[in-house]
Amino acid sequence: MNGLLAGARAAAVKSGVALRDITTIDVPGAFELPLAAAAAAHSGRFDAIVALGAVIRGETDHYEHIAREASAGLAAVARETGVPVGFGLLTVEDEAQAVARSRKGPGNKGAEAARAALAMVHVVRSLQAPRG
Numbered sequence: 865m866n867g868l869l870a871g872a873r874a875a876a877v878k879s880g881v882a883l884r885d886i887t888t889i890d891v892p893g894a895f896e897l898p899l900a901a902a903a904a905a906h907s908g909r910f911d912a913i914v915a916l917g918a919v920i921r922g923e924t925d926h927y928e929h930i931a932r933e934a935s936a937g938l939a940a941v942a943r944e945t946g947v948p949v950g951f952g953l954l955t956v957e958d959e960a961q962a963v964a965r966s967r968k969g970p971g972n973k974g975a976e977a978a979r980a981a982l983a984m985v986h987v988v989r990s991l992q993a994p995r996g
Contacts, residue, residue, distance in 0.1 A: 867966030868916040868952055868974030875975035876914075879982050894919045894953055895930050898937025905945035912981035913941070914950035916974050918962045921955075931955045948988060950981030 869888065877883055887910070891900045894917045901913045915938050921927045934953055942949040952974050956962045965973045 867963070867968065867972065868918075868954070868977075871966065871968065871972030871974035871976075872914050872916060872950075872952060872978040875972075875978040876982065879979065881982070891917075893917075893930075894934040897934050897953065898941055901938055901941045901949055902945070905941055905947035905949075910947060912948040912950065912985050914952055914974070914978045914981050916952040916977065918954040918956060918966075920959060920962060921957050927955075942984075946988060948981045948984035950977035950979075950984075952977030 873883070873886060876886055889900055889904065891897055897915045897917060901915055904910050904913050915934075917934075919927055919931045919934070931953070935951070935955075938949050938951060938953070941947070954962050954965050954973055956965070965971060
């Protein structure tokens with residue numbers, strides 16, 4: 865998880881976001897990501913949200929339920945609030961796959977999620993009616 869967060873932070877800073885403007889909020893698990901994202905979006909304090917985490921397949925179908933509901937919930941937050949949500953929730957077979965996707969470098973999924981969220985901030989703003 866630290867690799868996803870480091871990648872997201874680095875990508876945001878590289879895109880011009882000041883480190884002091886990045887807030888990190890921990891949640892107990894992937895299922896809780898949509899509620900935290902919704903609370904953050906409704907707070908009016910954030911231009912974008914980057915949801916990071918990992919769901920690793922186990923011996924039961926619990927993995928599929930959690931991954932599906934977290935994914936759907938995060939998408940709903942973005943649609944319902946208009947606040948971009950970068951999707952950095954890994955859904956993997958094992959810990960090795962999660963580590964591989966959170967390593968420093970071009971394949972870091974935290975960085976990808978941050979870049980997508982920031983890009984969507986610009987898209988959403990460009991589609992809004994001019995104020996005045």
